[in-house]
Amino acid sequence: MQCEQFEQTLEQQEFEALPKQALAHLETCPACSALFADFGAIHSMAAELATDSVAPLSDNVWIALRNQLEAEGLIRDPQAPLRSVPQAGPAWWSFFQRPAMAGAFLGLVIAAAGAVSYLSNSQSSTAQSELTPVQETSSVLTANTVFKEEVLNVNDDSILGVQRQDTAVTDSIRRNLQIVDNFIAMCEKDVHEQPDNQIAREYLYGAYQQKAELLATAMNRNMTGGLQ
């Protein structure tokens, strides 16, 4: 089995038992083995987010996700100096350039948005006096931290693929990412200040969806669209 066939099998199986041929390929191919591990990690995180116990686990989920992505070399600590990677973009961009992984991550973004909505609903059903300080336990901020630090820190060297195409396109995507990011921050502020404000939650959910779609567009333009 070749790598492409393995990836197809992996997508089709959706984490069910892999056929023998795929397992055999896994043992001999480090790249596919790493891909399989990535999928497993993300799938586990998404599954945790989807459970009813997401609220108390939320901090752990995001910390674990971050640790996992750092361990895989897919993201970096924003405080750490940039690694020198000749002829390549940051690791997280390589991550997005893998279609299956990018799709999985976007799924995770959507799941996170859903979790935000769920958490907000949970919060609104409790007495306001029971709310804990925002900075300490809010999963909304934790999720946002991940996005802001790892995904939205787009600099001139980051979007190699887009930059190859057209700086106007790159600028547009970067500028609009900032717009959506600002909206998310404003919505989060409202949600925290007014936990039972359903309208603010809906806007927050919508802003997360827009961010996911924008990232999808950025990937799509880079990998398959227009002039390559």
Place this chain on the structure above:
Amino acid sequence: MNAFGNRNPVRVGAVGAILVGLALAAVPAHADHMEKHFSVQDKPKVTLRNSTGRIQVKSWSKSEVMVAWTNASGKAVVETEQAGNRVEIDTRMAEGGASPDQAKTDFEITVPVESELSVRTDSGNVTVESVHGDMTFDTVGANLQLTDVNGYVVVKTIDGSLVCNRCSGKLEANSISGNVQMVQPSLDSVRVQTSSGNILFDGSFMSRGIYIMKNFSGTIEVHFSANDSFDVNANSLKGAVINQASFKPDTHGAPRPASKWGHSFIGTMNDGHAKVELSSFSGTIKILSRD
């Protein structure tokens, strides 16, 4: 006597060289202008994928799709494919690479009036006139102008604007920072969302129509006729809702209290046949009667 009669061969050659020179001078260096024709039947589906450049689509009465393009640098390659009533046009970069400026390819496409369109481009303006059929547009920064189109129109853009003049049918538009204008529309279904852009609806609400317009900031402005019949529900969480028309209380269904968050307005114009929902996070909503 040869074909030139008794003319001096040297003089004939010189004149020929001058004519050839003039002809070459009239064409920009490397200019690549091409035109192709595709015979179609019934309702063709035309798909265009381009990176940057102006795209003009108009209609004619012929059962034929005409595609003309210009790439000044000659660095872009346009590939076309026809399979029955499906015509696809793709622009790709020639070997050796090209800058965005060199890749710029302008298109003029003429289609039968009844045609489906699918256009994907990053930048450059897109105009479509007098085409009836379903259409999808996917752009990053390209501005889109639709005039006298009819069908189910889906627009997805990041910061391109949409101007829809005399559009009819259904419209779905999603943008982040682009403005959306609907002027004299005959649309019976509108779902428009933009984050920081403005939304303008200047036309009539059709009976049984559903109109949902939403943004985050910016202005949502609705101009309607006093003869229109619709229910309206407007809410701006942080901004103002300005109503300059005379509505009566909404009498349809269960009474709906105005949201306790932000500024809201609920009312009915005439019999409330259409449904209008306007919402903004921090923008201003204006509801104005033209009469």
